[in-house]
Amino acid sequence: MSLEEASRQLEAAIHDARVSFDCILLEELDRAHVNAITARAAVDAAEQAIRVELERKTEEERERSDSSSQE
Template sequence: MSLEEASRQLEAAIHDARVSFDCILLEELDRAHINVITARAATDAAEQAIRVELERRTAAEQGSSGQSSAE
């Protein structure tokens, strides 16, 4: 996953949260519940993508600092 994917997932979460909000106002609680679940899944996917990118950058920084000290 990439940061672009994280961004897409967060956009999807925003959309699903808005739909859920509207469904609550319309008292369509089953549909609201489904959209809350999908919003949460999208948020979790975005969080995972960001975590992977942070770990990748940390590893790259440690790798480049390790090369400098070896010289």
């Protein structure tokens, strides 16, 4: 996953949260519930993608630091 994927997931979460909100107003609670769950799943996927990118950057910085200290 990449940061682009995280962005897409967050956009999907926004959409699903809005649909859920509208469904609540329309008293379509089953549909609201489903969309709230899918919004949460998209947020979780985005968070995971961001975490992976942070770990990758931390590892790159550590490797850069290690190689410069060996010189």
